[in-house]
Amino acid sequence: MTTRSLRDVEVVDVLRGAVRDGSEVPVTAPRDEAELVDLVHRARRDRLRLLPIGGGTRVAWTNPTDRADLAVSTRAMTGIVYHEPDDGTITARAGTTMASLTERARAGGHHLSPDVDLAATSTLGGVVGAGWSGVDRLRCGPLRNQLLGTRVVLADGSASKSGGRLVKNVTGFDLHRLYCGSNGALGVVVEASLRLAVAPEVVRHLVLPLDRARDAWELASALRAAVAAPWTFAIDVDPDGSAHAHLELAGRAPVVQAEFDALPRAWRSAEVAEGGDAARAHEHYREGEPDPRLGAVVRVDARPSRVAAAFDLVTRAFTGSTRPRFVRVQPHVARIDVRLGDAPAGDVARAVRELRAAAAPVRAAVRVGGPLALRREVDCFDALGPERRWMRALRDRFDPDGVFAAGRGPDLGPHVGAFTSAGGR
Amino acid sequence: MDRALLHELRAILGPRGLIEDRTRRVAYECDGLAFERRVPELVLLPADTAQAARCMRALHDHGVPVVPRGAGTGLTGGATPVEGGVVIGTARMRRVLELDPVDRIARVEAGLVNVELSRAAAKHGLFYAPDPSSQRACTLGGNVANNAGGPHCFRHGNTTRHVVGLVAVMHDGEVLDLSEPRVDPLGDDLVGLLVGSEGMFALVTEITVRLTPAPQRVETLLAVFDDLDAACDAVSEMIAEQLEPSALEILDKLTIEAVEASVFAAGYPPDAEAVLLIEVEGSDAEVEANSAGIARVLERRGALETRRATGDEERAKLWAGRKGAYGAMGRVAPDLYVTDVVVPRTKLRELVRRTTEICRERGLKVANVFHAGDGNLHPNVSYDRRDPDEVARVLDAGEKIMEVCIEAGGTLSGEHGIGLEKQKQMHLYFSPADLDAMERPRDVFDPARRMNPGKTLPIRACMETRTRPIAAASSDPAARRASPDAAAAQSTSDRERPR
Structure with a gap:
């Protein structure tokens, strides 16, 4: 960092693999929103480019950016802001890890969705920025279904909220849906609220060996007809072509038993884990997500x-x-x-x-x-259609000076340096 | 209206697609918010996306404001016409374009009536979950604009959770096709942003929705209480106990009386202070497990009686009473002001009580029928719009209700949207910075502020949040043209006031 205005910034780490030329990016971790806002103002004034990250666990899923002067991690902004178990919602600062949120939700009798891999180092803000759903999405849906609201720091240094903490809310535009999955290009998530799910009373984890991966389609079709909402279902295929089907049934004990009884005949030869064994099997399954x-x-x-x-x-x-x-x-x-x-x-x-x-x-x-x-x-994302110019215009409107490192998401074409309406003709 | 534009629109839409006659345009002067009325300059009824796009381009070229409209069942003035503007209705766009039972999705035109989609899906063992009370009239496009809810959204979530794709006509006539459903959005979630944008970002013409498998079993229960507080407490306890019904609806005494005296009579006991309508769905085991838990709570909370609907007919009757409640209230007074606020579910009792007091303090008759499971209150105030004093008290009560709910950690709307009705209260919930952020996508999607101008976001001037802009005080038409938002807001003061 050569710029005088950032000389006093505390560097806590370096980030590798985020910039196209392979250079390492120093990481700073503001302790609160005020520090982050100050940093954004200084970066804007000195034309520095900030790269927002959470725990950095999903950076390798994104395109390298051409330039980043400083990575800003929200990992030090931790803590539960609001948790009301009887209302089924939780609000936390962006740096709170998914593991600690999960623990807190569990203590209140709930399940936290998304149930993500790398939960010990993944942060709430990072997961929202990456739009990352969990292995429980088959039952609980994608992250965007659980996200009730966000607070973000925008490129002009202003902090604003969208949505809120309530399970039902249509007040104002759903900007939190826009921020979710934008990889920090529109703003830095500093706080988010999630709806909590009902904690399953019982989990049963089944593993069924398959002779061939192709058997999976028939199995999947029969399962879909038999069980309304499994917790997880996947087919894992090894290099030799052998495969295993994983199925988790979760919920109230009599419901799980009924679903188990209704499984197609093929599942009778499955290995079944319950209780602590099912929990360990679930951990193993979750950590099998690609990294x-x-x-x-x-x-x-x-x-x-x-x-x-x-x-x-x-x-x-x-x-x-x-x-x-x-x-x-x-x-x-x-x-x-x-x-x-x-x-x-x-x-x-x-x-x-x-x-x-x-x-x-x-x-x-x-x-x-x-x-x-x-x-x-190779581009990490598919080429977009005509929608890309609207996304480009949104980026330019939210961050006209290019404070946040661009290019991590799908190719939106060049940053034009100032906002122009996508619809201008 | 500019002659050249009129000529162009006639050529695009033909006689069926353009309403010029004032007597027919009057039908579009308001939506369910009867306070606010203005006859639109023209009503456009395109037959498909292509026609809508050509119209939007012509309107763009002539700088004419556009108010999108579904069935006009909205309750916040979101479809109220604006001065110098046209209404674009989706009434002729009612086709189911695709229904894929394997992928469990449907692609429909925006004017399709909500209940028609579930009817079309039923033959495949599927249904469309969001079910506003107006579902026999309201359209999918209107549902998208307001991110509509309904009783079963307690389990299934509001419209936004079910919309997986859209086709939108942008302000300049460009057709943006985002109709292909994706596991995760490709790039920014434009679909998620457009849902609930109250017609201010684009005209949505086609919608791809997720369909839900019909449950193996549905059970409908009616719990009878001699105390509204106890019914509220029962709901709070069910939430705290993590029971999973699909709907939890409370109707109070006045509502029960109105329903039972109407064609929607459902057999609710007329001497009850409140009834709690509960639906449980899922597999046999799931229904049994939930029902047992619910029965325990109802007993603890002193339900006088719990009835179980014995068949589809009785079940339909119980729901007809709930969904017909607003119509039934017509017996109480000529007009009904339906408020829509959300409160933390731990505070149901105190806020239902407080909102009722607010109305009674103002000498108003209030009935409560609401989505208790979501904390989504609907204090319904009966009034007569011919009585200006009563109208003033109704509006005052509505504002006070919003204030107390926000003070208690609640929000302005759970499913109706903001429109004109709650625009002024947005600053109670959002800071100036929050509202500034919401103007940013608007700058992108509607730089000239022609898309449903003057709605939702409060118009601010001189560091002050206000519903009437400074420009509105000007008699200079040029100043008004310079800001369609301002013109629209001024037009609010010009609109017909309650007679």
Whole structure:
């Protein structure tokens, strides 16, 4: 940091893999909103570019930015602001870890959704900024369904709220929906409120070996007809083609028992874990979510009816040097995660481009995460359509001076330096 | 209206799609907020997205303000016409464009009536969850504009949780197609931003929604109380105990009397102080488990009687009473002011009591029928719009209700939106910085402030939040043209006042 105005900023860490040229970015962690606001004002005055992060756990899912002078982590802004168990809501500062929020919710008799991987280091603000849903989304829905409101610091240094703490609220525009998943490009989330879910009384975790991954589609179809809302359901496919189906049933004891009894015949040979064993199995399953910091990952989302077709495309796209190390298919969520480990970046990038071309007719979306070398070779996100100019205009309106490092999300075209309406003709 | 524009619109829409005759335009002078009226200059009824886009482009080129309108069942003046503006209605856009039972989605035109979608989905064992009381009339487009709710949103959530795609015509006529449902949004969540934007960002013409599997079993219970407080406490306790009914609705004595005296008579006991209408859905085991827990709470809270609907007919009758409650209130007085506020569910009893007191202190007759499970109160004030003094007291009570609810940690609206009705109160809930942030997407989507101008966001001038802009005091038409928001706000003062 060469700028005098930031010389007194306390650097607590360095961030790697976030900038295209490979340079390390110093990380600072303001302790409260006032410190963050001050930092934003100084960055704006001195034309410095800030890179907002939470715990940094999802950075490898985003495109590298061209320039970042300082990463601003909200990890030091911690604490529960409001928790009312009898109203089923919780509000916390952005740096509160998902693990501690989960503990607090559990103490009040609730389940915290999203139930994310890397919960010990993932922060609430980071999860909201990344728009990250949990492994419980099949039952609880995506993060955006739980997000009741946010408080953000915008690029002009103002702090504003959207939504609130109540389970039902249509007052004002839902800007929190816009901030959710914007990767900090519109503002820095400093506080968020979530709706809490009913804690399941009983969890039963089933693992069923499958001879072939292809058996999964029939299994998935039969399961969808038999059980209204499993907690989780996924097919994990190993490199040798063998597969395991994971299923979690959760809820009140008689309901879980009834769902278990209603399972299709194929599940009778499943290994069943309950109680503490089910909790450990769940932890293991959750930590099986792909982590692009450990190697290349490709995520394919499609409509449920097209998941099988998308899986065929994935199988054809990744062969030879890009042969998958592990594949997780969530047929009902309609998502396929492909772990490619340390496959050569150039080969992965080429395969991804081919997959994107092949996947376009089934309207599947392909997202990439992994080491910087890969993210320099291929866009982490699909190309957008005409909506991109509206998104560009929103960015330019919220951050006309480019205070926040741009380019981490989908390609929106160049920052024009000042706001112009997308609709101007 | 500019002759060239009129000529262009006639060519686009044909005689069925354009209402020029004043006697027919009068039908569009207000929505459910009868205080505010203005006959629109023209009413446009495009037949599809393409026609809507051509109209929007022509209106853009002539700088004409646009008020989108569904069925006009909104209760906050969101569809009230503005001076010099046209209304674009979706009444001719009512098709189900796609219904995919495997992916459990439907793509529909914005003018489709809410209940028609559930009817279309029923043959596939699916339904559309948001069910406003007006669901036999209100449209999906209107639901999107207001992020509408309904009794079953307690379990299933408001409209925004069910909308997975949209087609929107932007202010300049561009068609933005976001109709493909995505697991996660590609880029910024424009769909999420557009839902609940009260027609101020774009004209939504098509909607992709998530459909929900019909439950294996539905059970409807009616708990009878001799005390409204006890009914409220029963609901708070059910929430605290994490019971999971799909709907929890309270009707108080005045509502019960009105319903029972109407065509919606549901068999509610007329001597009860309150009834709690509860629905439980799911598998047999789920219904049994929830019902048992609910029965325990009802007993603890002193329910005099709990009836279980014995079949679909009785169930439908109980719900017809609830959903017809607003109509039934017509027997009490000629007009009804339906307020919509949300409070923490731990404070139901005290705030229902307080809102009732506020009305009674002003000599007003108030009935309560509300989504208790969500803390979404609807104190319904009966009045006669021909009595200016009574109207003033109604408005005063409405403002006071909003104030006390916000002081208690509540919010201005749970499902009706802000529109004109609550615009002035937005500063009670939001700071100037919050409101500034909300102007930013508006700068992008509607730089000339032609999209439903003068609604939702308070108009601020000279560091003051106000509903009447300084420009409104000016008689200079140029000054008014310079700010459609200001012109719209001025037009509020010009509108027909209660007779």
